[in-house]
Amino acid sequence: MNIRITLFTLAVTLTLSACQNTQQIDNSVGAQGHTAPTQHTIEANEAFKEIVKSLSPQDFEDAQRGFIAKPQRLNVLGPDNESIYDLNSYDFIKGEAPDSVNPSLWRQEILNSNAGLFKVSENIYQVRGFGVANMSLIKGDTGYIVVDPLGAKENAAVAIEFARQHLGDFKLSAIIFTHSHVDHFAGVLGLVSAEEAKQSQLPIIGPLGFIEASTKENIVAGPAMGRRTNFSYGKHLARSERGHVGLGLGKHNAMGSMGILPTTQTIDHTGQKLTLDGVEFIFQYTPESEAPAELTFYLPKFKAFCGAELVSRNMHNLYTLRGAKVRDALAWSGYIDDALQLFPKTQIYFASHHWPIWGNKRITKFLSQQRDTYKYIHDQTMRLANKGFTPREIAEQIELPEVLSKEASNRGYYGTLSHNSRAVYQAYFGWFDSNPANLNPYAPTPAGKRYVDAMGGAQQVLAHAQKAFDKGDYRWVAQLLNHLIFAQPDHNDARELLARAYDQLGYQSESGPWRDIYLTGALELRHGNESSNNNIKNAKDMLAHTPITSLFDALGVSLNGPRAEGVNLSVKVNFTDSNESYLLWVENSVLHHRVNQDREANAQLDITYPLFMKVILGEAKLKDFLFSDELNVEGSTIDLLRFFALLDPPSMNFAIVEP
Numbered sequence: 001m002n003i004r005i006t007l008f009t010l011a012v013t014l015t016l017s018a019c020q021n022t023q024q025i026d027n028s029v030g031a032q033g034h035t036a037p038t039q040h041t042i043e044a045n046e047a048f049k050e051i052v053k054s055l056s057p058q059d060f061e062d063a064q065r066g067f068i069a070k071p072q073r074l075n076v077l078g079p080d081n082e083s084i085y086d087l088n089s090y091d092f093i094k095g096e097a098p099d100s101v102n103p104s105l106w107r108q109e110i111l112n113s114n115a116g117l118f119k120v121s122e123n124i125y126q127v128r129g130f131g132v133a134n135m136s137l138i139k140g141d142t143g144y145i146v147v148d149p150l151g152a153k154e155n156a157a158v159a160i161e162f163a164r165q166h167l168g169d170f171k172l173s174a175i176i177f178t179h180s181h182v183d184h185f186a187g188v189l190g191l192v193s194a195e196e197a198k199q200s201q202l203p204i205i206g207p208l209g210f211i212e213a214s215t216k217e218n219i220v221a222g223p224a225m226g227r228r229t230n231f232s233y234g235k236h237l238a239r240s241e242r243g244h245v246g247l248g249l250g251k252h253n254a255m256g257s258m259g260i261l262p263t264t265q266t267i268d269h270t271g272q273k274l275t276l277d278g279v280e281f282i283f284q285y286t287p288e289s290e291a292p293a294e295l296t297f298y299l300p301k302f303k304a305f306c307g308a309e310l311v312s313r314n315m316h317n318l319y320t321l322r323g324a325k326v327r328d329a330l331a332w333s334g335y336i337d338d339a340l341q342l343f344p345k346t347q348i349y350f351a352s353h354h355w356p357i358w359g360n361k362r363i364t365k366f367l368s369q370q371r372d373t374y375k376y377i378h379d380q381t382m383r384l385a386n387k388g389f390t391p392r393e394i395a396e397q398i399e400l401p402e403v404l405s406k407e408a409s410n411r412g413y414y415g416t417l418s419h420n421s422r423a424v425y426q427a428y429f430g431w432f433d434s435n436p437a438n439l440n441p442y443a444p445t446p447a448g449k450r451y452v453d454a455m456g457g458a459q460q461v462l463a464h465a466q467k468a469f470d471k472g473d474y475r476w477v478a479q480l481l482n483h484l485i486f487a488q489p490d491h492n493d494a495r496e497l498l499a500r501a502y503d504q505l506g507y508q509s510e511s512g513p514w515r516d517i518y519l520t521g522a523l524e525l526r527h528g529n530e531s532s533n534n535n536i537k538n539a540k541d542m543l544a545h546t547p548i549t550s551l552f553d554a555l556g557v558s559l560n561g562p563r564a565e566g567v568n569l570s571v572k573v574n575f576t577d578s579n580e581s582y583l584l585w586v587e588n589s590v591l592h593h594r595v596n597q598d599r600e601a602n603a604q605l606d607i608t609y610p611l612f613m614k615v616i617l618g619e620a621k622l623k624d625f626l627f628s629d630e631l632n633v634e635g636s637t638i639d640l641l642r643f644f645a646l647l648d649p650p651s652m653n654f655a656i657v658e659p
Helices: 007-017 037-054 057-066 103-112 151-166 196-198 210-216 223-231 328-341 360-385 389-395 417-429 443-456 457-473 473-489 492-508 512-527 535-543 548-558 609-617 638-643
Strands: 067-069 075-077 083-085 116-121 124-128 135-141 143-148 174-175 204-207 265-266 273-276 279-285 296-299 304-306 348-350 570-577 582-589 592-593 603-608 631-635
Touching: 037 103, 037 492, 067 151, 075 151, 083 135, 083 151, 103 512, 116 143, 116 151, 116 348, 116 417, 124 151, 124 348, 135 151, 143 151, 174 273, 204 210, 204 417, 210 360, 210 548, 223 512, 279 328, 296 328, 328 360, 328 417, 360 389, 360 417, 389 417, 443 457, 443 473, 457 473, 457 492, 492 512, 535 609, 548 582, 548 592, 548 609, 570 609, 570 638, 603 638, 631 638
Parallel strands: 143 174, 174 204, 204 265, 304 348, 570 603
Antiparallel strands: 067 116, 075 083, 116 124, 124 135, 135 143, 273 279, 279 296, 296 304, 570 582, 582 592, 603 631
């Protein structure tokens, strides 16, 4: 990835380093402009070393237990022959934590660097470190049952081939999707094609609502969520001591070709039993926990519990910073308690992320503490809310009890107490804290202009921010200069000082996503936004299974309401390859859809679903096909084109740290 360092950035860095910085810290810049840690950051991270010393070393033994092999080089290429996953780019993560990384996060990422093929127990294996998630393999009578085939076709193909090199050339006897998040199912076509799965009648197991949840969750909000994901997961950050080091949950998402296969058997209740290739499974149905559709399972023969993503070796997200619906903390906690009661003889725990645990006593303690972490966040947030505290006030004061916080598995490497407590509040009360001042505040740009004016102008704001920076109050620097940037986005000194504050906040963060958000903010202030709109094309194989009604819902949010004011148009869309027909119409600046009714329309479009998808994705222009054999138009061609002209294409490269 080529990152340009502008003369402006270098000049501003030199100017600011000569300012009133009394700390005399080396302000040399990294490859992407990230400045050196200040003395305040060094001291803050030094304090975390005491926390790290108190964490159990057992994690290191567990993370390496059962190791079979690791590829010498793992650099997976995507559909455009571009690297989508380079495990070796994390080789710098070893030894003592550098001053620019929180020591607790560094410890977690050393553990996450234990990649390769591992033997969990007799007949249970895991491929770890080939993506952010794990691929688990359970040996049956005739082949292997694959649990969670990773998040991209290319990664999954490499992972399964690596497993076959060491376990023999096995066949697939079943596939289990534990839940509806893309990093756990979208690589399935790297294991088997849709045609092969159909011909072999391959059992594909998933929770009730899996297809709908998997395809719908990111469709309507997909463009914004994609941009936010790249921002919060550090896609454009260098893998370095001053850049991305990992997500806490794993290394990073492989943004390659994404697909899906429909399930052949559905898990819809707890206690449901299936025998797959001679192996008995007892399933737990856990919807609306970490994912809208999710399951866990127990293997009685091996006394092994697969916790999916209901539990993991860090505090998880009740609200994920990439953007998603808030999760139910109380239900989540309850499901973990159910697992404790359902499977009391468990001797082996493994899951969709991280490394396993062995021994009933240790597993019981781990599950109990995970259960209590989510319930504590829920209960204490609501206790404080019922005393009148607002989300920001709650986030400032809530702390886990020592019995929970001293365990690494409960620490905020991915989710944090701060944003998880806000999630609980949001789930019950929404965004408004009842303070009238927050009912209808100004948007960032007009508010920023007023703040800057009230403080006596840009130079006064910058002077206050510099003083705060020198004191190590980087949060206040961020609040002050965010107003100035939104008021005057071209204020170069403010941009660089804010970027330097984000550097320090990132270096101090125990959470991987928090670090990536701060450092990506600094990167974009210095170099601009590097996001693109190209990611959607990698999801064709997944979109092919998206319910048509979900696609029409996404079209609805693309309708430009002001442009559609006063417009009344209707279009019939007949999919010639599936004999399905729908009516779309614009009324009151809203796009509606229904299964086709016998009603007059301005135009009728006869088209295949794949071509319709290309038009919607912007890969093809409808007017270029009007006289081809691939579609047919009846009625008014002009009205048909007018209809599609009302759709406003989304953007995945909108600004975040500036107007």
